[in-house]
Amino acid sequence: MPSIAVKPLREDLSFGVRIVGVTQAALEDDAIRKQINALFEQHGMIVFEEMEPSSQLHVALSTVFGPLKKHPLPGVTQVDAEKELGIIDIRHVPGTGGIVEIEGERLANWLPWHFDHCYNNELNRAGVLRLIDIPPTGGMTGFADGLQLYRAFSPALRKRIEGRKVIYTLNLIYANMRFGLPKGFRELKVHEDAYKVTESGKGMPRAIHPAVWTRPNGEKVLHVSPWMAAGIELHEDAEGDALLESVCREIAEKIRPYFHKWKSTDMLIWDNWRMLHCVSGHDPQQPRRMQRTTIKGDYGLGYFENGAVGGKILEMTV
C-alpha cells in the first residue's frame, strides 16, 4: 500500500508542510488523496518534493484538490497539449518586458504580494505550480499566511480594518499601484501583454472582497492584496486611502514569509483564500518558465460593484 512522508515546511513557520513520495500510483489511493486534502486545508500550502517532472503528474496531483479552471485570456500562451490539460505557462524570455528595479537591482518576473483573481468576484481555490526553467539565482515564489497576519496585526489597526471591504481593479501596470509599493521601486519596462490586459480591465466592473474573513472553524484571515487595490468600499477618500496604506505597511512589517527556492522536481500548492503570494524576481538576462494549474472553488464573499456581472475575460494568470 503506498504511503507518503509528511514534514513541516520549516520548524519556525506556522503554516505549510512538505510531502515526499507522491506518485501516480499514490494518487490513485483514495485514503492518500483525502490525507493530502486535509493537510492542505490545515496548513495552507504544501511543497511536494521528489516528484517526477511531468505535465501528467502535475495535472493528476491538481485534481486531488478539485476541478481545474481554464484560462481564455488573450496573452496567455502555451503548448496546445498542455493547454488541453489545463496548464498555463508564465515565462520570462530575456530581451522582453516585465522589468522592474528595486533599490538598484534589476529584476524580471517580479510580482508584489497578492492573492489571485482579486479583480474578479469569484476567487480560485488554489494554484499548483511547477518551475520548468529555473534561473540560477532569485526567481523564488514567496508565501505568507493570512492567519498569521491577522494575529500579528496591531489590535488598533485590526479593529479599524475588520468589517471593511477592499475594492480591486484589473491593473497590471505597477506605476498605477496606489498602495504598498516597496521602497526604491521603479518600473523599467512594462511587459508587452500588461498594457492590453490593463486596457481590457478598464471596461470591467470593480471587484470587492472583505479585508478580513472568518473560516468555518472560526479562524480569521487577513486577506488584503496590495497589488490592484483601488480603495476601501464606501470610504474612497483621504481617510480611507490612509487606512489602506497603513494596512499595506503593516502587512510588509508583520509578514513572516516563506520563499521557495525551486528544484525541477518540486510541485507546490497554496490556499488562495488564505495565503498571499509574490515572486522575488531574477536577473532579466536569465529565462524563467513557470507552469501552473488553477483549482476551481470560491469562498463566496466577493462581488462586483453595483451587482454587475463579469465576463470570461476575467480569468487570467495572476
Ligand SMILES: [Fe+2]
Ligand atoms: Fe499570483
